[in-house]
Amino acid sequence: MSSLLDYAIPGVPYGCEFALLAVGLVLTFRATGVFNLAFGAQAFVSAFVFDLLDEYAHWPQWAAFAVAVLVLAPGLGLALDHFLCRPIRTASTTAKVVSSLGLLIAIPQSIPIIFGGRTRHRIGYLWLNPNIVYFHIGSTPVNGADISTTVVTLGVVLGLMAMFRWTSAGLTMRAVVESRRLASLEGVNAGRVAAGAWALSSLLAGLAGVMLLPQSNSIDPTNPLEFTTLLVAGITAAAMAGMSSLPVALVGGIGLGVLENLLVKFLPPGGVLAQGLLPSLPFIVLVGVLLANPRLRHLDQSSDPLASVDPPPPPRAIAIRDKRLELPMKWGFRLLVIAFVVSCLTWVPGNWVFPLGQGLVFSVIFLSITLITGMSGQLSLCQASFAGIGAFTAGQLALHMGLPVLLGAVVGAVLAAVVGVVLALLVIRVSGLLLTLVTLAFALFADNVLFQFSWTGGGVAGLVVPRPAMGSVNFNNDRAFVMLALVVLALCMGVVVLIQRGTVGRYLAAMRGSPTAAASLGINLSWSKVTVFALSAGMAGLGGALYGSIEGPISSTDFNYVLSLVWVVVVITTGAQTVEGAVQAGMAFAVFAQVLTYLPQRVAGIEFIMFAVGALTYAAHPEGIVEYQRSIWMARVGRWLEAWDERRSRMARSGMPPGSAATGAVAGGVGGAPGSAVPGALPASAPGSAPAGGAYHA
């Protein structure tokens, strides 16, 4: 028994850090509805700055603490609230998650740009020296970091609980959490409360970051990924608490820390369990908690009894395309493709052919995001894992069984689709935020566990996916490969467009618009979800195999979980709802990377930051920036054409009744993609053909 205690005690300080993060997550979520995925990144910022000031600028500890945790962290929180949260207060949960994703990517990427990318080896600590053992509990040594972490966490969380219970500020915050609208009616400034919650929770993140410092040997500003485990555990503890109860979050966090420690000690080292189970434990626990806790089921449905009081969000301006633009656009597109093919085969320099090929391959992968996020409105954060499954399957099959790589790619795609179905079945009853979190857990699991085996990701050495060969055509040549990628991309685009225009696409669009209404029509949303998940995973797998093939040697780092997040952000920023958006995103992603090779190393992350900042506009323009600009221009050109028409008809002075155009317009509107409406073709129905009940518009 005492030995059990010996093993459990060191887990407590770990668990306290989880708890701090969990409490912060719960706090922001309750007060603002934002599930702040960037929380780990915020913790990293404070930790980094604290270390910089304390160890490198030789500030006294308290001063470094004051600046990094008491000033910088809440300041960052307030800034986030002001620039990010305020504009999206009434946005959907998905929009909020996308915004926090943008931050999750932008914040760590900007650190090396601001502070340089040098790895720092001198690690600061807060309050008590981690190298001094102050006393023993039983036979367990307790060092300074253990004491300070535990004491600070308990103090902070208990203090918060007391605040919510007894102070008026706490009461106000609880009122806002119950019903923002009701609280506003009572004269509470809900905006200020939200800002306060952001500042407070960011402070907690900063605190957790600084507390965590002594556990690492070095800080690499270009690689803040060590905060991953912290994030997973924080999310898990927050999920245990049903995203609402602070004491449960505290107990859950500490429990997780203890459990992890116990397992490390008791599982036989080197055994299958220790190798396979131990690293995947956080993810298994997370998925288990997410699926088992019934309080999480309806997280993204507002429980605010006054929710229906809010007017529905303003409809976004829908571009109405002039029919006459369709033909020139079609031909313009064809010319563009021809020009691209000819250029790639002739004058484009070799070092640019490769990134163009990459861009095509990325486009295939990104089409999978069009399917899942653009068409069905579900946010999946594990597309890179699906791509990895495709790539590693193709590579392993080619290596061990000599399977042609294209065949291997198809097998990989099918395998990825199967995994996608399994994931979709797991989350079938839930949606929105929970689905996003489960996919994130899977991405982390794939990255940290699944792809680390030699029979999957090829271990440290990685794996080589060969280029395909077809008769006399050798795709080792980049130019030839570009043609192959173009064909695959065209096929995938065709599939997406056909689905978009077909029944399933319309069902998905309905589900995206209003799940309630879609279900009320008899559409089986679960089935649609599984279908689209399978398709999307399969397409990502296919694209991943192609990616492996164009790259040649690949390893698990090529499909790490951050990539999933980056890809989603890139596609959403550009335009997730059209195939053109995905292709533009793919090309831009690859081409930017190539352009950056001409720029200094230090700004390498700028590309990510650009896209990440773009993600912040998602709430306002869910169709993506490029798509938004395009629709504005289409509308503008349409207006010019109309004005021109008007002038011409005024000159002709002849009024032709456009009654015959009405039915044509209907058919035309249907034949095209949904949403491509035909304007100007909405004349008042000709007299006599006015239908019964048409009185509404008389």
Place this chain on the structure above:
Amino acid sequence: MPDGAPAHGAFPAAGRRSVSRYHAGRPASGSPLLEARSVSIEFGGIRALSDVSVRVEVGEAVGIVGPNGAGKTTLFNCLCGQYCPARGSVWFDGKPIDGLPSYRRARLGIARTFQRVEVFPEMTVLDHLLVAERARRGDGRLWKDLLNMSRVRRDELDRIEAVLGLVGLADMAATPVGALSLGHCRLVELGRALCLEPRLLMADEPSSGLDTGETAALADLFRRVQQEKGMAILLVEHDLDMVARVVDRAMVLDFGELVAEGRLDEVMADPLVRRAYLGRAG
């Protein structure tokens, strides 16, 4: 009610169905089309519905009136499967449908509109109805889409245009719904529901957002679908004139309880009902 009530499994499979299986057969003799028995539900300790029982006979038009917050929408949600009542059960066509998800209830022939409009903002009016039309037929196979066999067919268009004419949106077919006014969105919802050719049409305050002329036309529309297509109608509505024109029978809800039931004019004369309405007026 049949005693040996069939279990859920006795329903036609949720998958593909033919129109006739659902829409042709008459219910077991004498049993009402929809029956809710003592349905109760609470939210955070507050009773939103207590022991509410509703009967709608085949082809009958029933109105539900009551002050704001009485629980009318909540009752709709319980009947359609959005909420799961804490107690009580709901029967449709002589069989219990408790526990059936809302999409399966829709397939049984229950269609509804929403008080807080639930439209698909990016889709055109025509696409809304097309989705309903295809959902009714149980369409939606992926391979058909991939073989480009899902283009809009003439017969579908004809049916949709007929419904569009009925609700008066014929000249807006190609307009994205996001660009429509609230009143027109309600009409889109109604058209969408009509495309399902339901046996029971449930409308939640369909006239809000419409002017008096439009409301009168809407009342005529309800009458027409009831008489011509034999649809039963369950109507929640504040405009008592409209209720009077549409329903055969009315029920009054107040604070989650059924306080009166009968012919509308009789019901509205009931002192309890008058108090429910006037008591809130201040």
